[in-house]
Amino acid sequence: AASAQLQLAVPVAVVFAPGSVPGDLPRPLPFRDVQEMEISVNLRSHVTSRYEMAYRRAMAREEAALDAATAREADAALHPLQDSSLGSLTVYVVPETSSLLPQGINVYVGKHRSALVRAGEGLAALRTRLRLLTQVMSFTASSIAAALSDRVPNSQLGPDARRHLKSSLGYEITFSLLNPDPKSHAVDWDIEGAVSRYVQPVLDKLSVVANFSVDSQVRAGRGLAGCPGVQFPASNVFVVCPQILYYAVLGVTPRFDKESSSFLLSAHSLPHVINPVEARLGSSAASLYPVLNFLLYVPERSHSPLYIQDKDGAPVSTNAFHSPRWGGIMIYNVEAPASPQTPLPLHVEVDMVRVMGVFLAQLRLLFGLSREELPPEFLLESPGNEGLADWELDRLLWAHTVENIATVSTTLTSLAQLLDKIGNIVIKDDVASEVYRAVASAQSAMAKLATGHLHVAFQASKEAVTSSERAFFDPSLLHLLYFPDDQKFAIYIPLFLPMAVPILLSLAKIVREARQRRKEPTKMD
Amino acid sequence: MAAVAPAGSWARVATALLVGCCGAALASGVQDQAEQFFKSGHTNNWAVLVCTSRFWFNYRHVANTLSVYRSVKRLGIPDSHIVLMLADDMACNPRNPKPATVFSHKNMELNVYGDDVEVDYRSYEVTVENFLRVLTGRIPPSTPRSKRLLSDDRSNILIYMTGHGGNGFLKFQDSEEITNVELADAFEQMWQKRRYNELLFIIDTCQGASMYERFYSPNIMALASSQVGEDSLSHQPDLGIGVHLMDRYTFYVLEFLEEIHPASQTNMNDLFQVCPKSLCVSTPGHRTDLFQRDPQNVLITDFFGSVRKVEITTETISLKSDLAGFESKLPKDELATEPLKYAEQLPVAQIIHQKPKQKDWHPPGGFILGLWALIIMVFFKTYGIKHMKHVF
Numbered sequence: 001a002a003s004a005q006l007q008l009a010v011p012v013a014v015v016f017a018p019g020s021v022p023g024d025l026p027r028p029l030p031f032r033d034v035q036e037m038e039i040s041v042n043l044r045s046h047v048t049s050r051y052e053m054a055y056r057r058a059m060a061r062e063e064a065a066l067d068a069a070t071a072r073e074a075d076a077a078l079h080p081l082q083d084s085s086l087g088s089l090t091v092y093v094v095p096e097t098s099s100l101l102p103q104g105i106n107v108y109v110g111k112h113r114s115a116l117v118r119a120g121e122g123l124a125a126l127r128t129r130l131r132l133l134t135q136v137m138s139f140t141a142s143s144i145a146a147a148l149s150d151r152v153p154n155s156q157l158g159p160d161a162r163r164h165l166k167s168s169l170g171y172e173i174t175f176s177l178l179n180p181d182p183k184s185h186a187v188d189w190d191i192e193g194a195v196s197r198y199v200q201p202v203l204d205k206l207s208v209v210a211n212f213s214v215d216s217q218v219r220a221g222r223g224l225a226g227c228p229g230v231q232f233p234a235s236n237v238f239v240v241c242p243q244i245l246y247y248a249v250l251g252v253t254p255r256f257d258k259e260s261s262s263f264l265l266s267a268h269s270l271p272h273v274i275n276p277v278e279a280r281l282g283s284s285a286a287s288l289y290p291v292l293n294f295l296l297y298v299p300e301r302s303h304s305p306l307y308i309q310d311k312d313g314a315p316v317s318t319n320a321f322h323s324p325r326w327g328g329i330m331i332y333n334v335e336a337p338a339s340p341q342t343p344l345p346l347h348v349e350v351d352m353v354r355v356m357g358v359f360l361a362q363l364r365l366l367f368g369l370s371r372e373e374l375p376p377e378f379l380l381e382s383p384g385n386e387g388l389a390d391w392e393l394d395r396l397l398w399a400h401t402v403e404n405i406a407t408v409s410t411t412l413t414s415l416a417q418l419l420d421k422i423g424n425i426v427i428k429d430d431v432a433s434e435v436y437r438a439v440a441s442a443q444s445a446m447a448k449l450a451t452g453h454l455h456v457a458f459q460a461s462k463e464a465v466t467s468s469e470r471a472f473f474d475p476s477l478l479h480l481l482y483f484p485d486d487q488k489f490a491i492y493i494p495l496f497l498p499m500a501v502p503i504l505l506s507l508a509k510i511v512r513e514a515r516q517r518r519k520e521p522t523k524m525d
Numbered sequence: 526m527a528a529v530a531p532a533g534s535w536a537r538v539a540t541a542l543l544v545g546c547c548g549a550a551l552a553s554g555v556q557d558q559a560e561q562f563f564k565s566g567h568t569n570n571w572a573v574l575v576c577t578s579r580f581w582f583n584y585r586h587v588a589n590t591l592s593v594y595r596s597v598k599r600l601g602i603p604d605s606h607i608v609l610m611l612a613d614d615m616a617c618n619p620r621n622p623k624p625a626t627v628f629s630h631k632n633m634e635l636n637v638y639g640d641d642v643e644v645d646y647r648s649y650e651v652t653v654e655n656f657l658r659v660l661t662g663r664i665p666p667s668t669p670r671s672k673r674l675l676s677d678d679r680s681n682i683l684i685y686m687t688g689h690g691g692n693g694f695l696k697f698q699d700s701e702e703i704t705n706v707e708l709a710d711a712f713e714q715m716w717q718k719r720r721y722n723e724l725l726f727i728i729d730t731c732q733g734a735s736m737y738e739r740f741y742s743p744n745i746m747a748l749a750s751s752q753v754g755e756d757s758l759s760h761q762p763d764l765g766i767g768v769h770l771m772d773r774y775t776f777y778v779l780e781f782l783e784e785i786h787p788a789s790q791t792n793m794n795d796l797f798q799v800c801p802k803s804l805c806v807s808t809p810g811h812r813t814d815l816f817q818r819d820p821q822n823v824l825i826t827d828f829f830g831s832v833r834k835v836e837i838t839t840e841t842i843s844l845k846s847d848l849a850g851f852e853s854k855l856p857k858d859e860l861a862t863e864p865l866k867y868a869e870q871l872p873v874a875q876i877i878h879q880k881p882k883q884k885d886w887h888p889p890g891g892f893i894l895g896l897w898a899l900i901i902m903v904f905f906k907t908y909g910i911k912h913m914k915h916v917f
Contacts, residue, residue, distance in 0.1 A: 149678075163568075163836075166677060198844050270835040272787050275601035278831070288675060310837050320838040325568045325679065328838060353844050361840045371840065385844055414717035472718065475665050478657060486706075488892065496896065503900060506907040 006402060009050040009452035010138050011088045014130065015058050017066050019095040020119040022126055030056035035131070039141045041148050047402070051134055052452065058092070066092060071100050072381060075110035082114055086208070087394055087454025089137055090114040091130060096121070106377040107133055112390045136374065137391040139398040146368075147403040163324035164368035167400040167407075169466065170210045170289040173199075174327070175359070176281060177244045177350075181300035185334055186345040187244075189296070194352035202360055202387030208455070209396055250277070250297065254306055260315075263299070263306045265331075270308070270321050273329065292366060293327035294359045298334060298348065305333040320358045328362035330355060360387050367396060397458045401449065404461035408442045411468040418477070431474045438467035565824070567681040567722045570831040571674060572597045572607045575656060577688030577697045579613035579648075584768040585759050587615040588629045589687045589729055589775040591637040596782040597683065600830035608659055608674055610646035612688075612698055622766055629771050629779065631763040645672050653703045660684075661714045678719035683727070683828045687775065690730030692753055693738075709739040716742040723816070725828040729774045731756040734810040746793070746816045746823070750774035750800075751807035758806050773805045787830050793820035 016029065033053040040046050058066065065077035074092075082090040094100050096119045101108050107129060108116040115133055120126040146164065165171070175195070179187050250273045254263040265273070281293055299306040307315040308331065322328035332355065334348050364370070369392045371380055383389045412435065419425055441464035448457035574597070576590035594609055615627050616638045627638040646655060658664045659674050676682055688695055694702040715721055726747040728736050733749030740747065750757040750772065759769035760776045771779070777800040785791055797811050797820070813820050826832050889897075 267835075267837065271832045272601075274833050274835070275603075275787065275831055278601075279598075279603040281603075288670060288673070290677075308837065316837050316839070318838045318841050321835045322838050323568070323833040323835045325677075326833055330838075353846050357842045357844045358838060360844070361842045362838050364842075365836075365838065365840065382843065387842065411718065414714075417717075418714070473662050473664070475658070475663050478654065478661065478663050492892075499900075503903050506903050510903070510906050 005045075006047045006405065006446060007050055007450040008047060008139065008144075008398065008402070009052060009450055010134060011083075011452045012051055012053050012130075012134055013083065013088070013090045014053055014055045014093060015062060015090065016055070016093045016119075017058050017095065017098075018063060020093045020098075021057070022119060022123045024123045025055075026123075030054070039144050041145055045148060045406075047144050047148075049139070050450075051131075053130075062092070066094065066100065068100070071102075071108040071110075071116055071379070074100055074116065075108070075112070075114060075381065078114055079110075079112050082112075084113055084390070085453075085455065086397060086458075087138070087452060088113060089134060089391070091133065092116050093119050093126065095119055102379065104377065105379045108379045109133070109137065109381060109391065110389070111381045111383050111386070113137070113394065132375070136378070138394060139402075143368075143395065143399050144402055147399040148406050163366075164399075165290060165292075165325055165366055167403045167465075168210065168290055169462065172289045172291045173363075174281065174291060174293045176293065176295045178277065178295055178297045179244065180250075181298075181302075182345065184301035184344050184346060185298055185348050187298050187348045187350060189350040189355075190352055194356050198352070198356040198360065198385065201385055202363070205386055205388060205393060206396075208393065208458070209400060254303055260307075262315075263303045264309045264315070265306065266309045267311050271323075274323060274326070290325070291327075292363070294362065295327070295329045296350070296355055297329060297331050298350075299331060301334075304336065306331050307333075318358050318361070320362065322362040322365060324366065327366070328359060330358050364388060364392075368399070369395065394454065397454055401445065401454070401458045401461045404458075404465045405442055405445055405449075408438055408461070408464045408468045411472045412438060412442075415468075415472050425477065428474070428476055431471050431476065434467045434471035434474075438464045438471060441467060565681070565723075565818070565827050566679065567827065568679040568834065569676075570602050570606060570681050570683070570828065571676045572602055572683040572685070573610075573659065573674060574607065575610045575651065575684075575686045575688075577612050577651065577686065577695060579698055581613075581615070581618055581620045582768055583613070583688075584615050584627070584766070585771050586687045587611055587613065588627050588637060588771050590685065591627050591642065592629045592635075592771070592775060592779040593685045593727075593782075594642070595637050595639065596779065596785075597829055600782075600785065600826060601787050602829075602831045604641075604643045605671070606831070607643070608645050608672070609643065610651045610656065610659075611644050611648075612651040613648060620767075628763065628766065629776070631761045631770060633763070633765065643671070649698070651698065653697050653701050653707075656697075656703065657707065657711050660711045662718065662720060674720070676720050679722050680720070681723045681725070681828050682721045683725045685727045685729075686736075687729040687772065690728070690732060690736065692732045692735045695728070695730055695736060705736045705739040708736060709741055712740060712745060713742045716744075723818075723827070727778075729757060729772050733757060734812075737812050740812070740815060743815055744817060745812075746820070747812040748796070749810045750805070752810050755807040774800050774807070774809060777804060782825075782829065785825050785829065787826060787832055789824075789826065791825045793823040793825065796825060 021029065031054075033055065035051040035053065037049045037051075038046055039049060059081075062078060062081055065081065066074050068074040068077055078090075078092065090113060092114065094116055098118065101116060101118060106118045106120075110116070115137065117126070117129050117133060120129060147167075175191055177187060177189055177191075179185060250265075252265065252269045252272050254265045256262075257264045277295065278293075281295075308319055308321060310316050318330070319333070320328055320330035332350060334346065337346055364387065369388055374380070381389065383392070415435070419427070441460045445457045445460035445464055448454075448460060572594075574590050574594050576586045578586040590609070590611060594607065597607060598604070615621060616625050623633065625638065626633070626636045629635050629637045646659075659672070662674065664673055674682075686695060688697070690696060693705045696702050712724065715724075721744070723744045724746070726737060726740075726745060728748070729750040730736070732751060732753050732755065734752045737745075737747035737749060738753075751774075758773050760771045760773045762769045778796070781796065781799045793813075797809075800809050802808050816823075
């Protein structure tokens with residue numbers, strides 16, 4: 001494993017509203033400050049985080065915006081006034097007694113890249129809040145360690161690190177409707193509408209991470225037909241393929257609970273639910289991207305209503321569960337008809353808003369964007385239909401950029417080791433140029449990270465990964481095609497040894513004659 | 526097969542009911558199980574099953590591979606995650622008296638060919654080169670998804686190989702071999718690129734233990750049917766079909782796996798005990814020194830099944846119903862291009878008129894040149910220089 005010295009720079013602007021400036025500032029405003037912290041991953045890899053804080057007073061327009069009634073309105077008003085390039089943060093400090101933030105809340109994180117913080121008792125308290133806040137909005141030691149999980153010994157990582165999707169150029173998303181009882185339920189879901197209305201904006205936002213080409217893929221999915229494989233995605237795409245599966249049953253029989261007169265699936269039987277269904281799910285033959293499957297299961301009439309039970313025995317509110325790096329399943333209960341004489345099949349119109357709310361939450365969790373582990377004094381603004389806040393996108397980008405750079409360095413190092421070991425591999429020109437390009441892009445990515453240009457750094461790291469993967473997995477590098485030394489001897493010795501016997505004997509004869517000839521002149525004298 | 530299925534589903538229903546009734550009492554046990562799941566660290570399972578022998582009398586090798594395939598599918602690994610390589614077609618072989626079947630038990634008790642076998646590499650496609658390409662991922666871009674091993678750093682891979690082998694090699698197709706050094710190097714290439722989390726390697730050939738001697742990458746566990754110097758023997762012939770149906774080791778492994786269901790807690794130590802010398806005549810061996818976890822803690826389903834870790838979704842996003850947004854996107858529909866016909870995407874004229882690619886000619890390398898120079902020099906030295914003038 002190669003050693004990596006990465007420096008991650010985050011530009012942070014700290015803006016003091018009137019009345020919030022602490023008395024014990026080291027220097028008069030405006031001033032700059034740098035806070036460096038080392039995150040050591042293992043003996044050889046160090047990641048240094050560098051927060052470049054720029055403290056200043058609020059300008060007139062910002063003061064006016066901060067006079068708003070609620071934090072949300074203030075955030076919306078401040079948005080056009082800030083530097084919203086990827087990776088940068090703006091923190092507005094409001095007086096300790098300000099009513100902008102609700103009671104008990106000290107930090108409000110907005111939808112974009114800004115936050116409102118109470119000033120606190122003094123500079124030390126403010127600094128603590130700022131440090132925690134900047135870590136939440138960019139990266140923490142654990143998120144960096146998870147991104148570098150190849151290099152970290154297994155025992156140090158928590159189960160979180162194994163969950164998240166790895167950085168990839170594209171992802172394939174499948175939405176499937178499972179109807180095991182078509183005789184009782186005629187289920188109708190407007191998946192195309194739901195995808196373009198709710199999923200599309202989220203994927204558009206994530207298109208920085210992996211580009212998404214909107215037009216063809218989304219429209220072309222037509223219910224039962226599945227994914228058309230016509231246009232191969234040019235690069236970096238999310239491919240969305242809806243399909244409906246009939247008579248697909250869950251692998252586990254739920255048990256009936258008399259008290260709630262419903263059926264329950266317990267938490268530890270959930271892992272066995274996925275397998276029987278998995279075999280039926282198709283995947284697009286053309287793409288090689290990781291696949292995320294989102295399934296909506298409408299239980300049979302005889303097993304309705306069906307709820308998922310968590311470890312404590314309580315029914316889960318979302319009625320859904322997800323599996324890391326695979327996708328999620330949601331159970332959609334159909335209300336029993338009012339009268340038993342209603343003709344079957346019942347027509348069911350799926351409430352796509354609720355369903356997509358759960359699926360998009362699962363998508364966020366699969367990517368590793370969770371909002372749960374924050375201290376209670378933090379209030380996070382919900383991103384609404386956009387699916388994720390700008391700073392959450394930044395978190396993804398930080399983690400993916402670091403992961404990409406680590407992958408490039410591991411790949412190229414192992415390629416170099418391979419070439420050292422097998423000396424007679426022929427490296428084609430295009431493989432060599434890919435290697436050079438990967439190295440150049442990786443260096444540029446590291447340089448940009450150190451200066452705080454996250455977007456450029458991410459694009460460079462993506463190019464570096466593409467080039468290094470192309471170089472490493474080039475089909476011409478299979479060492480079987482080259483002539484290993486031990487096979488040379490194994491093949492040629494049986495052929496040439498019999499032929500060599502008279503040659504060696506003749507050589508011996510020559511040597512003897514030469515020696516005799518050298519002796520004779522002296523004798524003749 | 527008909528006898529097995531109801532038993533399995535009854536067992537599953539019984540287990541589910543039992544577990545449901547004693548849910549509260551087992552709550553802490555479930556917690557431990559959850560920890561156990563996370564300990565193994567994998568999120569998906571792959572299987573690469575290789576049969577390397579061709580010809581009718583090697584029926585048993587195909588039956589071996591197909592029985593492992595069947596078990597692995599039954600325990601949950603989907604076809605999309607199995608790479609099945611069969612070097613010859615036994616089911617539709619003209620010498621098969623029962624076409625479209627491959628039996629593993631005599632008296633035709635169990636047809637392992639079944640209804641939905643998906644063979645990814647068939648017949649002459651099963652070569653050492655293709656096998657190594659599948660493992661290392663150095664595969665031509667035109668290869669379809671079903672022929673690739675798309676594993677990642679959290680994949681547990683099962684690799685099963687069977688055929689004729691010797692001390693340090695395994696024969697492919699009666700024309701080439703793969704050596705244990707090459708196999709070990711291929712696994713190292715996989716490790717370098719983190720293409721597996723843990724790997725279980727099972728080999729059923731003569732002197733099978735020699736194939737895992739050279740492994741040096743971490744997280745590999747290996748099992749073999751016989752030690753160096755021993756032959757692996759076949760199990761039982763079927764007089765109706767006329768060939769031996771299975772090899773002993775795989776036969777007893779199959780019997781062992783038939784007892785396993787996706788929720789079972791059987792561990793690797795039990796698999797190591799399968800087929801003692803009294804049944805197998807050869808001594809099965811195993812190698813666990815490269816594996817980080819204790820085999821006691823490794824479940825059979827970690828490799829043979831596909832039990833996924835799940836988490837309850839506790840978060841949700843509240844979406845606003847956005848009809849206006851949808852309307853504004855409709856005009857884009859008119860820009861959608863007509864779907865291309867298949868033929869229009871291929872450069873047909875180029876393909877039809879393609880000339881065979883000329884293989885690059887390389888001049889002979891140093892070793893051969895030197896050898897010939899030596900031979901010629903000795904020849905002319907021994908027999909006299911006067912012959913040279915006849916040459917020039």
